[in-house]
Amino acid sequence: MLRAGPTVDMTPAIELRATHRAFGSVVALDSVSLTIAPGEFFALLGPSGSGKTTCLRLIAGFDQPDSGTILLDGEDVTNTPPFARNVNTVFQDYALFPHMTVAENVAYGLRVRGIARAERARQAGDMLDLVRLGEFGARRPHQLSGGQRQRVALARALINRPQVLLLDEPLGALDLKLREEMQVELKGLQQRLGITFVFVTHDQGEALSMADRVAVFSQGRIEQLDTPRVLYNRPQTAFVASFVGSANVVGREAAQILTGRDRAFAIRPELIDLLAAGEPAADGYVQCAGEIVDVLYHGASSRLRVKVDERTTLAVARSESAGGGVQGLTTGAHVRLAWRPDHAVPLQD
Amino acid sequence: MRSEQPRRPSWERPSLFTRVMAAVGLVFLHAPVWVIALYAFTTEDRTYQFPPPGLTLHWFDVAFARDDIWESMRLSLLVASAATLLAIILGTLAAFALARRTFTGKESITLLFVLPIALPGILTGLALLAGMRTIGLEPGFWTIVAGHATFCLVIVYNNVVARLRRIPPSWVEASMDLGARGHQTFRYVLLPQIATALLAGGMLAFALSFDEIIVTLFTAGHERTLPIWFYSELFRPRERPVTNVVAVVVILVTLVPILLAYYLTRPDEQSQGT
Structure with missing residues (x-):
């Protein structure tokens, strides 16, 4: 079950109905409704304080909503304690128990369920093999690297064979290279096990590359819930346009001047063409002229900022390999820009 | 070194x-x-x-032959053990209640727990004696224990609270998440973490109780703990070096747990994993 999107005939793995949670006067989750299908790799994306972690903690049962309902596999678990939910969590700090060995950590979920020692050891061994740490069972958590600890946390959370695995910023504490490796590994693990993964992240790249669907959170609400592709290509709000990837968000007044239409829009820097002197724009393209403010070299591409209006500066990405270098484009030069009208995504106000 | x-x-x-x-x-x-x-x-x-x-070494023989010394020693050890046990149970419970949660009146309750150690012993003793008189309680073994428990509790409470605050909340959550009930989380995750704090707090409490005299004078009635025995010996100096012999024994008895407590609470690399 790799296809994205909830299907009508399936009971959702997770369902939040008008779930509301406030801490004092701060509304962490503002009446959020959400449906996650079985087997889905689902991302809760947002900046800190946007409600994504609160959402995860409510699903895990560490916190209770002020109002609303939480269903797991069709069953109301709003008042069910965490130990009675068939959901397990990989914590941001891994939360490994330092006084237990790696194998004891992994077997903990079996131990508290009264499974016999030999059986515990066998299953913990299998789980450690699954995360390629078979040799490390006798070590203590502090003797492992960050990436290894994370895999122990993963094995520990999976040993109870949960319907849903929750991951809180799973890659946050790892360095860049390890992060990329773990993205591939998590994705592969999820596909092999076929269970629902829900992960919280503030890194849009992580959400786009791993998730089947992404819910973008802002100020306790879901701004948009879509597949990564739709989210990137068709952001509905200025927040999503600028938070997921980078985009030029053009407000209503500036849009009126540039396009003649009274509607805010977003356009990705890589979708704006830079016209050579005297080069005509393709048919139907929106055109405008401006002055280069600065040029930043990024290796594979360069990024220019072009001031097209007193209050509007557009970022333009130029791929180095596609012959679109920036030679001759210096600060202060006058250039013309053009883009396909349907590349400009209209935004809700 | x-x-x-x-x-x-x-x-x-x-x-x-x-x-x-x-x-x-x-x-x-x-x-x-x-x-x-x-x-x-x-x-x-x-x-x-x-x-x-x-x-x-003559005075050691004399001291060991005297029943009143053995009696006082036995009483002091019993009192210290009972007060320490009481303090460990109540102090741990108080620490769990107050370590993380916030609720109205928490600050006041914390202060009430810690106050007995700051209060002059003479006041604690006086207050306890007055209290006992009011409810018609006969001074004796258990009133001494109760008096000592007031300050022993603080020692245990402080040690456990400090340790609990170092435990990330996610450990408890992880334990619950994996299916552990409250008592399992306590037994498997929290108790191993606070064990050395309990031991250290307990030993300090024991040492404090063992040589306490001021509160004891008010709450002991006719009982004679070792410090009271010393005190009375000052006025009846028969065989003076005997007092010194007992003092040496007491120094050794209190030194061992305090040194152990010191070594147990040293920040060690072992338990510092993230």
């Missing part, structure tokens, strides 16, 4: 004056203890004549 430490620049090194004063301070603190130990072995039984005219 880390001799391999790099030499510090001269302006950071203590001056001769500072060093001498530090030495004088230490001698002032510890010399009387050595004097007491020395006169446990003296052959002269009336005056503290220096140097002692001769050394003998």
Whole structure:
């Protein structure tokens, strides 16, 4: 079950109905409704304080909503304690128990369920093999690297064979290279096990590359819930346009001047063409002229900022390999820009 | 005793004056203890004549043969054990209740727990005696234990609270998440983490109770704990070096748990994993 999107005939793995949670006067989750299908790799994306972690903690049962309902596999678990939910969590700090060995950590979920020692050891061994740490069972958590600890946390959370695995910023504490490796590994693990993964992240790249669907959170609400592709290509709000990837968000007044239409829009820097002197724009393209403010070299591409209006500066990405270098484009030069009208995504106000 | 430490620049090194004063301070603190130990072995039984005219182990025999000493020693050990046990149970419960949660009145309750250690013993004793009189309680073993528990509890509470605050909330959540009930989380995750704090707190509490006299004077009734025995011995100085013999034993009895507590609560690399 790799296809994205909830299907009508399936009971959702997770369902939040008008779930509301406030801490004092701060509304962490503002009446959020959400449906996650079985087997889905689902991302809760947002900046800190946007409600994504609160959402995860409510699903895990560490916190209770002020109002609303939480269903797991069709069953109301709003008042069910965490130990009675068939959901397990990989914590941001891994939360490994330092006084237990790696194998004891992994077997903990079996131990508290009264499974016999030999059986515990066998299953913990299998789980450690699954995360390629078979040799490390006798070590203590502090003797492992960050990436290894994370895999122990993963094995520990999976040993109870949960319907849903929750991951809180799973890659946050790892360095860049390890992060990329773990993205591939998590994705592969999820596909092999076929269970629902829900992960919280503030890194849009992580959400786009791993998730089947992404819910973008802002100020306790879901701004948009879509597949990564739709989210990137068709952001509905200025927040999503600028938070997921980078985009030029053009407000209503500036849009009126540039396009003649009274509607805010977003356009990705890589979708704006830079016209050579005297080069005509393709048919139907929106055109405008401006002055280069600065040029930043990024290796594979360069990024220019072009001031097209007193209050509007557009970022333009130029791929180095596609012959679109920036030679001759210096600060202060006058250039013309053009883009396909349907590349400009209209935004809700 | 880390001799391999790099030499510090001269302006950071203590001056001769500072060093001498530090030495004088230490001698002032510890010399009387050595004097007491020395006169446990003296052959002269009336005056503290220096140097002692001769050394003998005779007073140890005398002390060990005296029933009143054994009786007081036994009572003090029992009281200290009971007060410590009570303090460990109640102090741990209080620490769990107050370590993380926030609720109205928490600050006041915390203060009420910690206050007995700051309150002069004479006030605690007076208050307890007045309280006992009011409800018609006969002073005896359990009133001594109750009096000692008031300050022993603080010691245990402080140790456990400090340790609990170092435990990330995610450990408890992870335990619950994996299916553990409250008592399992306590047994498997929290207790191993606070065990050394409990041991250290317990030993300190034991040592405090063992040599407590002020509160005890008010709550003991006719019972004679070891410190009270010492106190009464000052006025009836028969066989004076016997007191010193008992003092040496007491020093040893209290020193062991305090040293153990010190080593157990040292920040060690082992338990510091993230």
